[in-house]
Amino acid sequence: MVMKKKEKILILSGSFGQGHQQVATAIREAVELRLPDFESIVVDFMAWAHPNVYPISHYVYMKSIQMLPQLYGYLYKKTHDRNAFSLGLNNIMSAGMGKMLKLLQQIRPTVVVSTFPFAAGILSKLKEYGLTNVPLVTVITDHSTHSYWIHPFTNHYIVGSNGVKQELIHLGITGEQITCTGIPIRTKFLQPMSKEALIQKHGLNPCLPTILMMGGGEGLIGEELLNPGTLDTLPFKAQFMILCGHNEKLRRQLESKLHSTKHPIYLFGYIEHVQELMAISDLIVTKPGGVTTSEAIAMELPMILYKPLPGQEQENAQFLTRSGVAVNVKDTAELISSISTFLNNSADVIRMKKNAKILNKKAAAFEAVDIITESMMQQRPFYETELSPMTKWRTNRLLKREGAFYSHI
Known part of the structure; x- marks a missing residue:
């Protein structure tokens, strides 16, 4: 008897602060309980994509919070709304499209869940370029929102409060794309x-x-x-x-x-x-x-x-x-x-x-899994064997360009 391969849910996180990882773990635990026929895979994308740069960037981030909180606050406020400065900084922080595409080809997930804003930004760019159509669900891990969470090819946003939902609607996201579950916590x-x-x-x-x-x-x-x-x-x-x-x-x-x-x-x-x-x-x-x-x-x-x-x-x-x-x-x-x-x-x-x-929304992680399941049903992702020759050429060009960049780091 041939065993059917489990479909995969890829959960992208980042260890710049513990919150992104904790939410990723909460969703993984809920998936394992609610969807036993699926395999959930958590990846710290920044550490995976930038293994040489990541330890330095994490150290600088933590030191800046401790030693220069006002500077951190200034940059946060300056980039709160979408503007030329926030878009430029987001482009720098979202480097890694080639690595993201490689990760997608390796895992071949049915849906991607991101608890880390810059990982969502990279995947949104890949979708914009026509290099993937995998459904993307973003989980906002604070009681507020920020421009770095918002990306045009995100299919659904999971938020912690109705206030955050209203902020997103004000920024042009449709109400149907947003679900207020509470911030997912562990089971x-x-x-x-x-x-x-x-x-x-x-x-x-x-x-x-x-x-x-x-x-x-x-x-x-x-x-x-x-x-x-x-x-x-x-x-x-x-x-x-x-x-x-x-x-x-x-x-x-x-x-x-x-x-x-x-x-x-x-x-x-x-x-x-x-x-x-x-x-x-x-x-x-x-x-x-x-x-x-x-x-x-x-x-x-x-x-x-x-x-x-x-x-x-x-x-x-x-x-x-x-x-x-x-x-x-x-x-x-x-x-x-x-x-x-x-x-x-x-x-x-x-x-x-x-x-x-x-x-109190103790069951937020399970409500999030229901939304993730709905997103999987709406579209099936394509992978390398289904790409057109032109898209394959663009993919190889992207990987070569970013490979040259990483080789100098």
Whole structure:
């Protein structure tokens, strides 16, 4: 008996921040559960297409956020709408059509899902040149939009809120091309959890309030916040769980610095069970990334947003504060005051939890898979054996030109 080959769903991501990868993983998990006859393949496109340049560009990106946030914010704002500058920068960031075409020919997917804007831009250009017709679904991973997400040959956009949908419509995308599912989060956030059992598992004191501190996957929470002098200004004792992400240097520093504080401190590096820590926390202090805040909303966990970076973090913070699920603080004094207010005022906590329940879209990944399935049904992609001689010639020319470029990197 001949086994039928599984159709493939290619999910393109990028590790400039953890959010794009987390959404890609969430969709892959939902595909595996909802569509067992399909094979889902996640590719970090920037790392795959530019293996020599990628480590340098990732380092520069992270350092620019840490050291030059105002410059990052200026560039973000300057390119927010489509203009000559944003188009030029997008063209630079979207180099890699030859590599994208090679990837498509290798995997031969039935549909492509992109959680990374520049990967969507490259594929849109290939479709514009007639080199592929594979359906493209873009998943926007923030609570706001930006010109770098919008490309003319995208078949469908999956967005986190109705506000983002209205922004896209204002920019000329038809309503039929946009579905508001919420930002997809991983399936483990849908599983039932016992707070009492998890408190015991992680060795916490059930009588103390619990505060979770996260700075994103790179551990970007400000070091000025995490010292005994600051934490001990809180007028009562609490226990702090601090996630340092991939920032091992910060974790070691905090181990040394925080041993003298009056509060019990629990330090973590990058972990895969953040849903457990959210389940046992009374509130979270975090940077307002789209995915982390969507996870907190799913867990109905009140949020304090600490010093959002200029750009999408500030736009995310505006959405979350308007929705009544978070407060925004600008410095450590305001943060300590907000923690004290929250933990002494159950009405504020109840109000935020109620708002989170209204906003909650835990099943966003499964709704996204339904949209992806519909996109597959609308058009079947063609591959190399079906290309016309002229298209093959243009393809080879494109690959040679980009191959010459990469050989000098």
